[in-house]
Every structure is written in C-alpha cells, then in structure tokens.
Amino acid sequence: EIVLTQSPGTLSLSPGERATLSCRASQSVSTYLAWYQQKPGQAPRLLIYGASSRATGIPDRFSGSGSGTDFTLTISRLEPEDFAVYYCQQHANTPRSFGQGTKLEIK
Amino acid sequence: EVQLVESGGGLVQPGRSLRLSCTASGFTFGDHSMSWFRQAPGKGLEWVGFIRDRGSGGTTQYAASVKDRFTISRDDSKSIAYLQMNSLKTEDTAVYYCTRGYNTPSYWGQGTLVTVSS
Numbered sequence: 001e002i003v004l005t006q007s008p009g010t011l012s013l014s015p016g017e018r019a020t021l022s023c024r025a026s027q028s029v030s031t032y033l034a035w036y037q038q039k040p041g042q043a044p045r046l047l048i049y050g051a052s053s054r055a056t057g058i059p060d061r062f063s064g065s066g067s068g069t070d071f072t073l074t075i076s077r078l079e080p081e082d083f084a085v086y087y088c089q090q091h092a093n094t095p096r097s098f099g100q101g102t103k104l105e106i107k
Numbered sequence: 108e109v110q111l112v113e114s115g116g117g118l119v120q121p122g123r124s125l126r127l128s129c130t131a132s133g134f135t136f137g138d139h140s141m142s143w144f145r146q147a148p149g150k151g152l153e154w155v156g157f158i159r160d161r162g163s164g165g166t167t168q169y170a171a172s173v174k175d176r177f178t179i180s181r182d183d184s185k186s187i188a189y190l191q192m193n194s195l196k197t198e199d200t201a202v203y204y205c206t207r208g209y210n211t212p213s214y215w216g217q218g219t220l221v222t223v224s225s
Contacts, residue, residue, distance in 0.1 A: 001171075034211075045212060045215075050211075091209075091211060097154065
C-alpha cells in the first residue's frame with residue numbers, strides 16, 4: 001500500500017499570501033496524483049489531477065507540480081474562500097490512498 | 108448536469124447490515140465506473156472500493172478494511188450504484204460518498220451518514 005504523507009499538518013497564512021503544501025509518497029506514483037479541497041460539511045472538490053492539470057473551473061491561482069514521490073500544491077495568492085482542508089490522493093494502484101490532510105487556516 | 112445522490116444511511120447496530128444507494132443522473136451511467144469513499148467524523152478521506160463499467164468488465168476492488176464484508180454492485184437500467192455493508196463495526200461509522208469514476212473523481216455526491224452503535 002502506498003502511504004502519502006502531507007506537510008505541514010496546519011498552515012496559518014493571511015489572504016493574499018502564497019501557500020505551499022507538500023505531499024510525499026512512500027513509493028513512486030509517477031504523476032498519478034490528485035489534490036482535493038474540502039470545506040466543513042461539504043464533499044471534496046477536485047482541484048488538480050495528473051499532478052499538474054487543473055480540473056474544470058478551478059482558478060489559475062491553484063497549481064500542482066511534481067512526479068515520482070514528491071508533489072506540491074501552490075496557491076499563488078490566497079483568497080478568503082481558499083481556507084479549507086487539502087488532501088492529496090494517488091491512483092497509481094489500489095488501494096487508492098489519501099494523505100492525512102493539510103488544514104489551511106487564516107492567520 | 109451530473110448529479111449523484113446517496114441514500115440509505117442511518118443508525119445501525121454492530122453486526123447488522125445496511126445497503127446504501129447512489130442514484131445518478133445527467134450522464135450515461137453505464138459508461139462510467141463508480142466508486143465509494145468514506146470519512147469518519149473529524150477524520151480524513153478513505154477509499155472504500157469501486158466497480159468498473161460493464162465495458163471494462165464490471166469488476167470490483169475493495170479496501171482491505173472492508174473486503175469480504177462490503178459489496179459494490181450496479182443496476183445500469185436504473186442508474187444506481189449500491190454499497191451492501193454486512194457485519195458492520197463501530198469503526199465503519201462515517202459519511203459515505205459515491206463518485207463517478209475510479210481514478211480522480213470530479214463528481215461526488217453529498218454523502219450519507221452511517222452510524223454503527225449499540
């Protein structure tokens with residue numbers, strides 16, 4: 001089973017700042033990695049697939065990078081609606097697995 | 108518009124069974140694989156399993172934590188995916204989501220809460 005480790009666990013930033021979230025896989029997942037955003041009481045929302053492709057309707061302030069075992073989600077300039085929990089997920093093989101999440105909170 | 112609506116959740120005693128339904132609309136259901144995920148209260152996301160579309164063999168795969176207890180099936184004529192949950196444990200308490208696809212799903216239902224407690 002591929003284990004995904006996200007860091008940091010919590011990130012405290014202000015609107016307008018840049019956010020950098022990391023996800024590390026226990027073995028290579030190539031670019032079979034996605035990022036999701038989840039707000040309280042809501043289903044997850046797909047942001048990035050294939051490590052770097054934005055999903056439909058996702059603003060271009062969200063970008064993803066990486067391959068193999070190290071991945072990054074960058075939010076260039078934080079908007080108030082971006083404060084949420086972010087998960088990475090691999091689909092290189094089964095079982096599918098998620099990171100434990102990074103909570104992005106307002107400083 | 109793609110819509111996925113889960114139903115069938117509720118309070119159930121340990122050891123009992125429950126069947127969740129995921130009713131789909133807005134797309135050709137039979138052309139797509141379907142997945143189930145869950146999220147325990149205050150915890151992260153967990154993959155439960157998926158069922159491929161008939162053209163891809165209609166096969167299923169499951170997480171180790173539910174294998175041999177949970178079964179995913181589908182009725183393409185009704186556009187419904189099912190999650191049959193047997194021998195439920197307290198640790199199965201979670202919001203259960205169905206999604207379209209089995210790689211990086213972009214369509215999710217609103218979820219249905221299953222509480223396993225005596």
